[in-house]
Amino acid sequence: MHAGRYLTLCVTVLISTFLISATSNFHMNFNLKRNLRVLSGGTKINQVTRNGMTPSLCAVFCGISCHTFHSSHTTGVCSTFSDRFYIYDQGLMVTSDPQWVIGYKSPLMDDWALAFRAQKEINASVYDLWINESWKLDNTVTSTFPKACLDFVNYESCDRHFRSWILSKWENIKEVRLSLFKSNSEVVYVVFNGTGSTKLSWFTPARIIASPWSPKILDETLTVPSIKGTCGVAVCRRFNLYGPYENCKFDWFYMFTVDSSKEICMKRGSWPIVGNVVKSYPMFFYSKTSDRASLASNNVYPYAESADVLAVWVKFACSADNCAGITGQLD
Numbered sequence: 001m002h003a004g005r006y007l008t009l010c011v012t013v014l015i016s017t018f019l020i021s022a023t024s025n026f027h028m029n030f031n032l033k034r035n036l037r038v039l040s041g042g043t044k045i046n047q048v049t050r051n052g053m054t055p056s057l058c059a060v061f062c063g064i065s066c067h068t069f070h071s072s073h074t075t076g077v078c079s080t081f082s083d084r085f086y087i088y089d090q091g092l093m094v095t096s097d098p099q100w101v102i103g104y105k106s107p108l109m110d111d112w113a114l115a116f117r118a119q120k121e122i123n124a125s126v127y128d129l130w131i132n133e134s135w136k137l138d139n140t141v142t143s144t145f146p147k148a149c150l151d152f153v154n155y156e157s158c159d160r161h162f163r164s165w166i167l168s169k170w171e172n173i174k175e176v177r178l179s180l181f182k183s184n185s186e187v188v189y190v191v192f193n194g195t196g197s198t199k200l201s202w203f204t205p206a207r208i209i210a211s212p213w214s215p216k217i218l219d220e221t222l223t224v225p226s227i228k229g230t231c232g233v234a235v236c237r238r239f240n241l242y243g244p245y246e247n248c249k250f251d252w253f254y255m256f257t258v259d260s261s262k263e264i265c266m267k268r269g270s271w272p273i274v275g276n277v278v279k280s281y282p283m284f285f286y287s288k289t290s291d292r293a294s295l296a297s298n299n300v301y302p303y304a305e306s307a308d309v310l311a312v313w314v315k316f317a318c319s320a321d322n323c324a325g326i327t328g329q330l331d
Contacts, residue, residue, distance in 0.1 A: 030104060031103070031105075032103050033101070035096055035097065035101075036070070036097065036101070037072070037094065037095060037097045037099075037100035038068070038070050038079070038092055038093070039095040041093045042068070042083040043082045044079055045063075045080045045082055046079070046080050047077065050076050051076050052073070053071050053073055053075075053078050054073060055069075055071055057071075057078070058070075058071035058078035059103055061078055061080055062105075063080075065082055066080040066081065066082060066105075067081065067084045067085065067104060068082075068083055068085040068092065068102065068103070068104045068105070069102070069103050069104075070101065070102045070103070071100065071103070072099050072100045072101075074099040075099070084105070084111070085104035085105075093147075112177060112313040112314070113166065113315075114150075114162075114164060114311065114312075115164045115167055115313060115314050116130065116161070116164060116167060116310075116311065117150065117310070118161045118284075118309065118310040119149060119155065119160065119161060120282060120284055120307065121279075121281065121282070122282075123281060124161060125259050126161065126239070126259050126310065127231070127238045127259055129161050130167065133168055146158060146159065149161070149162055152184065154184065155184075155308065167199050170199040172316050172317045173197060173202070174314075174315045174316060174317035175193065175194050175314070176191070176194040176202045176313070176314055176315075177189055177190070177191050177192075177312070177314075178190045178239070178311070179310075179312075179313065180255070180311075181307060181309040182306070182309075183308070187286070188255070190208060191209045191210040192207040192209060193207040194207075194315070200227050203225075203227045203239065205217055205222065205225055212290050213241075213254050213290055213291070216290070216291065220243065220254075221243065221244060222240075222241055222243060223243065223245055225242070226240060227240075229242075229256065229257075232262075233262065234264040235264055235265070236260035236263070237256045237258065238256070238257040238259040239256060239310065240253075240256045241254040242254075248264070248265035248268055248296060249296045249298055250294075250300065252301050253293060253304070254287050254292065255285060255287065256285055257282050257284050257285070258281050258283040258285070259281060261281060262278070263278050270296055271295035272297055273295060274295055283306060284306060284310050285304045286307060287304055289302055
């Protein structure tokens with residue numbers, strides 16, 4: 001065989017082997033969203049045009065620094081991006097387009113992925129959305145969803161909460177991080193052990209790994225310390241790390257959320273620093289010290305602070321190539 005033809009054949013075999021190897025592992029490393037393309041935002045790494053472009057072929061061009069791509073069989077275009085598609089504050093905006101497909105790497109171990117974000121005082125219940133299985137963005141940030149409602153700075157115009165697909169598929173969760181933001185900064189966070197938990201059971205003092213209130217909070221007597229908390233005719237307190245209910249003036253807590261217009265302690269005028277009526281909800285209150293806080297003017301505990309945003313993040317217990325239930329077959 002002629003040396004030149006032999007070299008060409010060897011190169012062709014090597015390239016084919018690489019493509020087969022890459023595409024055979026494709027389903028292990030990427031998720032697919034059909035009928036979508038990246039509209040704006042994000043950092044583009046590369047763009048390639050090939051006849052007969054497929055998601056599998058485009059994935060070959062999505063290297064170590066690439067986390068998202070979109071491709072079109074019609075135009076033959078494949079573009080790769082460094083942004084992580086499932087982390088919603090990174091700026092990728094998408095739009096519907098039947099000629100395109102988006103592929104993205106599954107959440108990696110040690111990445112925090114945003115599962116939920118709640119905005120203060122928009123008169124929409126945090127808990128009702130948290131448990132609402134019929135509503136989720138399912139990893140699709142469309143151009144119509146306000147960017148301010150995915151952000152943690154310049155979020156004053158946000159008018160809705162955000163609920164991710166993660167809450168409807170609570171699997172392989174290693175840790176959960178609850179963060180409160182005020183004036184464009186994270187002011188407090190609590191990390192919980194998420195192993196073996198459900199979307200409701202992780203929020204309990206027994207699972208706290210790190211917090212500004214540890215270790216004291218671990219030995220406190222709290223009233224219904226849970227996401228559901230207490231909600232009835234007199235009060236509606238969610239994400240509740242609240243002490244005994246003692247006639248309002250002597251109540252203390254580490255954090256809680258007023259999740260409706262009902263709050264007896266405000267109605268009684270027992271919390272003068274926040275007024276005597278819930279003008280709008282939710283309201284996020286927290287202790288800014290390592291100890292208890294209060295909203296009452298009793299000089300027993302420091303005054304609590306109010307936050308603008310409540311966010312819940314998760315860290316997965318598996319890597320991108322073995323996270324069953326998160327990755328999916330693309331082709």
